[in-house]
Amino acid sequence: MRLTARSILALVMLGLVACETVPLTNRSQLLLIPESTELQMGLTSYQDILKKGRVSDDPALNDQVRRVGARIAEATGRTDYKWEFTVLDDKQVNAFCLPGGKVAVYTGILPVARDDAGLAAVLGHEVSHAIARHGGERISQQLAVQGGLTAVEAALGGRDPGMMQLITAGLGAGATVGLLLPWSRQQESEADHLGLIYMAKAGYHPQAARDLWVRMASQGGARQPEFLSTHPLPQTRIAQIEAWLPEAMQQYRPR
Numbered sequence: 509m510r511l512t513a514r515s516i517l518a519l520v521m522l523g524l525v526a527c528e529t530v531p532l533t534n535r536s537q538l539l540l541i542p543e544s545t546e547l548q549m550g551l552t553s554y555q556d557i558l559k560k561g562r563v564s565d566d567p568a569l570n571d572q573v574r575r576v577g578a579r580i581a582e583a584t585g586r587t588d589y590k591w592e593f594t595v596l597d598d599k600q601v602n603a604f605c606l607p608g609g610k611v612a613v614y615t616g617i618l619p620v621a622r623d624d625a626g627l628a629a630v631l632g633h634e635v636s637h638a639i640a641r642h643g644g645e646r647i648s649q650q651l652a653v654q655g656g657l658t659a660v661e662a663a664l665g666g667r668d669p670g671m672m673q674l675i676t677a678g679l680g681a682g683a684t685v686g687l688l689l690p691w692s693r694q695q696e697s698e699a700d701h702l703g704l705i706y707m708a709k710a711g712y713h714p715q716a717a718r719d720l721w722v723r724m725a726s727q728g729g730a731r732q733p734e735f736l737s738t739h740p741l742p743q744t745r746i747a748q749i750e751a752w753l754p755e756a757m758q759q760y761r762p763r
Contacts, residue, residue, distance in 0.1 A: 527539075530698065530702075531639060532705055533698055533701060537640075538649065538652065539641060540647070540652070543607075543644065545644075546608070546641065546643055546644040547607050549606075549643070550606035550643070551606075551608055553606055554610035554612070557612065558596075562598065563594060563596060563597070564596065564615060566595065566597075569595045569615065570594075573593050573595050573613050573627065574593045575624075576624050576627045576628050576631055577593035577635075578591070579628070579711065580628060580631045580632050580635050580706055581609060581635065582710065583706040583710040584635060584706055586639060590609060592611060593611045593612075593613070594611065594612045595613050596612050596613070598614040599614070599615070599616040600616045600617070601614070601616045601724075602616065603617055603630050603631070604634055605631075605634035606638065606643070607641070607643050609635070609638055611634060611635065613630065613631070617630060620720070620723050620724060620727070621720065623716075624712065626719070629712070631707075632703030632705075632706045632712075632717070633700055633717075635706065636701075636702035636703045636706065640699065640702060642695045642698075645695070646692070692739070700717070700749060700752075701748070701752055703717065704717050704749060704753070704755075704756040705759055707756075708756040708759040708761075709759045709760075711760075714749075714752075714757060714760060715753065717749050718746055721745045721749065724742050725743065
């Protein structure tokens with residue numbers, strides 16, 4: 509996507525008035541697209557994924573995910589979202605929530621979750637991405653970075669093309685490592701934080717989130733250095749969750 513100087517100026521001016529606040533954490537975030545656009549993108553992506561994936565027909569698994577998901581969704585207070593919870597028959601140890609509350613859980617993560625409380629930790633985290641509008645924020649961040657790189661290209665327009673390509677490529681890598689990846693890790697940590705609160709409000713003991721990540725850490729496999737990753741390392745997440753547990757326990761009301 510290439511931006512003109514006028515487009516860059518428009519993005520900058522829009523950015524001055526496009527700051528929102530994340531629920532509970534009160535972090536300021538840049539959002540350059542309306543939520544209605546996010547919701548439509550989320551619905552379209554969800555429908556496409558369900559068409560291509562294999563939806564589980566296991567009634568017990570579907571009941572568990574929908575039951576726990578409904579409690580987490582209620583805890584968020586977003587009654588305007590059209591929540592959907594689907595189980596996909598896939599070995600991936602993963603789950604996701606798209607804008608508007610479109611949630612899918614892969615069967616591969618259920619043995620790691622173990623029980624309702626562990627599943628609540630998974631769903632609390634994923635649902636929090638939608639509540640905090642992390643998808644729209646990522647798009648906005650990428651637009652802002654692309655606008656900055658385009659401005660550099662314009663400033664170097666009279667230079668040697670080969671040198672300009674090297675410089676902008678270096679800046680692009682720097683933007684990824686120095687801006688986009690830290691932003692992504694911040695969002696993941698924020699989703700852990702919000703998810704801990706939501707699962708506690710839903711009546712699931714927040715200690716289960718810490719236990720979940722201990723099990724996730726034991727899954728093994730090669731991991732790249734944290735500063736090159738989109739997600740914090742499990743050890744980082746465990747330490748952060750332990751620090752947030754007293755706050756979450758204030759919201760915990762067992763059912």
